[in-house]
Amino acid sequence: MLGGGSWATALTKILSENGARVDWWLRSKDDVQHLLRTRHNPRYLSAVQFDLNRVYPTTDLEDAIEEADWVVLAVPAAFVQSVLDKLDRDALKHKRVISAIKGMIPAKNQLVTDYVAERFRLNRNQLGVIAGPCHAEEVALEKQSYLTIGSPDADLALEFCELLRNRYVRAHPATDLDGIEYCAVMKNIIALTGGIAHGVGYGDNFLAVLVSNAVQEIRRFLQAINPQPRDLSASAYLGDLLVTAYSQFSRNRTFGGMVGRGYSVKSAQLEMNMVAEGYYAVKSIFELNKKLKVHMPITSAAYRVLYEKVAPTVEMEILKEQLR
Amino acid sequence: MLGGGSWATALTKILSENGARVDWWLRSKDDVQHLLRTRHNPRYLSAVQFDLNRVYPTTDLEDAIEEADWVVLAVPAAFVQSVLDKLDRDALKHKRVISAIKGMIPAKNQLVTDYVAERFRLNRNQLGVIAGPCHAEEVALEKQSYLTIGSPDADLALEFCELLRNRYVRAHPATDLDGIEYCAVMKNIIALTGGIAHGVGYGDNFLAVLVSNAVQEIRRFLQAINPQPRDLSASAYLGDLLVTAYSQFSRNRTFGGMVGRGYSVKSAQLEMNMVAEGYYAVKSIFELNKKLKVHMPITSAAYRVLYEKVAPTVEMEILKEQLR
Structure with a gap:
């Protein structure tokens, strides 16, 4: 171990x-x-x-x-x-x-x-x-x-x-080794973005829509990078996403929440005295997707907030228009 | 209105x-x-x-x-x-x-x-x-x-x-009128059963697995009663399920939680001074399923607890073996 x-x-x-x-x-x-x-x-x-x-x-x-x-x-x-x-x-x-x-x-x-x-x-x-x-x-x-x-x-x-x-x-x-592993990475992005939304002031109605759309975003990405039939409602995918996105104790959610409330990325990391895995996951998946060009509104929003310093309120306004 | x-x-x-x-x-x-x-x-x-x-x-x-x-x-x-x-x-x-x-x-x-x-x-x-x-x-x-x-x-x-x-x-x-309407009914069963599990002592890991399996149970039921292609990760299905199953304020979850902690159905209803919709939903879906014979471990467990007075701990033990 x-x-x-x-x-x-x-x-x-x-x-x-x-x-x-x-x-x-x-x-x-x-x-x-x-x-x-x-x-x-x-x-x-x-x-x-x-x-x-x-x-x-x-x-x-x-x-x-x-x-x-x-x-x-x-x-x-x-x-x-x-x-x-x-x-x-x-x-x-x-x-x-x-x-x-x-x-x-x-x-x-x-x-x-x-x-x-x-x-x-x-x-x-x-x-x-x-x-x-x-x-x-x-x-x-x-x-x-x-x-x-x-x-x-x-x-x-x-x-x-x-x-x-x-x-x-x-x-x-x-x-499905690859699909499960990618999904475990991407769920941290969703939890982090859920944290940002919550920090900005969005509620549980929005979070439920975000997570539903996240399943679709993950499915699109997996089909592009490793196409094969898979049922994303299996607990290795959806379950893992849920336990992370709905956890009050998730580091990714906490980190996102601080960013949503206006902390800079640096100060949120200093304050938490650690780095949330989702912070790196956003960059990796975003960069992988430059070639794949999958429609990934959630990952893209998180990327622009964390790496391009776009205001969380602005990105969440853009994101909310793309969800349904 | x-x-x-x-x-x-x-x-x-x-x-x-x-x-x-x-x-x-x-x-x-x-x-x-x-x-x-x-x-x-x-x-x-x-x-x-x-x-x-x-x-x-x-x-x-x-x-x-x-x-x-x-x-x-x-x-x-x-x-x-x-x-x-x-x-x-x-x-x-x-x-x-x-x-x-x-x-x-x-x-x-x-x-x-x-x-x-x-x-x-x-x-x-x-x-x-x-x-x-x-x-x-x-x-x-x-x-x-x-x-x-x-x-x-x-x-x-x-x-x-x-x-x-x-x-x-x-x-x-x-x-998808019928599918959306059935799903809105069934999500209350899931929230209620999540409440029972929580009342018995199960945690967030189990709830995530329960909800993941619930998507599959709902899908099987819908395909039997009204077969057509539908994406259950859309927010009208999964989103509605999530906002209910993960709400601390859900009446169905509260009701299930009391039953899980050992209240009788009657005393839980009296204590809450109201009837949780899921209580009736369990009976309706269970009875509809007598003809359809879909594998519905979650609904069946809730039915036996609420209508056949099987102990919640016993039913959750049986249910946990059927989830994955």
Whole structure:
């Protein structure tokens, strides 16, 4: 498990409590020491206690990966490249790699799984993505959750599902790796734009219309970049979009809300002391779409607000005319 | 305008402020007198002030209808039959009738527009339905809202859209009268079931999965009862579902929440001093489905909790196994 955030913490809880050994790479020495001493991650889901006979926190990346059959990526998208580039190109040769990252490689506008396949010369059948509507906080509380493992390799998907399934987690396999991964990225754009709209003063009627139109925008984009039949009402797509867009605690929504209320992008980031994934997602998807030229009024509005400093009120006025 | 509730009040505001004359039938003499004296509906959206040169509140049903080109139905579904049965069978002969009711005729398991067509021998081209994600409270606050007018008659739909459009209301026509009307009924079942799940202790992860599966359940039902191609991500379907299922103020969700926490159906109704539309909707759709035999795990679970006194915890356990 690579990453020390809330999602990495939740997945480590699920996998280890199901009996898997988890070598857990965290960047922070302090956090690893805290985990070894107290069995809790000091920063995220700190109520969860880990069994150190199964969970091995470490700051040594190669050590964490060496013996692993599966490598689960759960670092922020913005850092995944700098983390993985430290590894030898053959380091993942015989591994199966599951991305739990809901963002793209910013400098490349590339899906995380595409980057991993390229960098480590992996076959697509070694790759999967974990998606579905799943607040890590609810996993910590053992609330009923549903996950989808997307992989072109049906066996890989099913095997990883088996590692996840327990009393409160249901998991099912799917084949649409790319579509699920793009959708997980794009839902952050929608949550962020919903935040902007809310910050400007739009209400729940508008948000419902925004999310409905978002499904159509995502569908158009997916059909352009990776055409195949898919039902976007499946929980890996729509469910994930809903849990993010309707969460009061979503970082993307909070960030968008601050921008909508008039904070500059910089000051919103400083105030939140972090970067919302959606901020990068907007740029990647917008830039990818320069070639595809799909009608994407929501992504375009967010792009102009975040990267071209157009006033949120102005962009929301333009956007509202394009929704129905 | 027939009805004195919040939706009738909101629609009367929109239509009258756009310049239409609205003869407004309310059942309560006190409310009519209060309106005539203070220009406010004492019970709903009481901040809204009406122009009595355009709005004519009355308790005389025939009087309200006599001169009208359009008749808008906005009484609770449970009462619409008893109200309309007072009218002569020819009373709506040359009218165009728009249903703003999000429920079915309980005794007949019949769509309101089907009942009206039958009772008053109207052509389907005289009928329409008004739908879309629209909290009346947000209309009162003039928050941006979107409405859809569904009618087999494109001119009728477009003309009524024109009557609604203003600075904060966008309206567009659609042809799928039945699908939109059924969906408006079914979304209350979903909100109610979401309330039950929440009352039992399920969280936001589960709600997102429930709503995603609900789209599929609604699609299956619509394809069985009225097969035609339709995009359920349009705001008249999905948007309406979202604004209801994610509203903290939804009566259906509140009612379901009380049942989920262990109130009996009767005591929940007494406590709320009203009946949630979804309560009747569950029965109507469940009974309609006895012939259709569509797989409807959500509606079935709600039915067994509300009408067969199965414990909510038991039904949610069964339901969770059927979702994905």
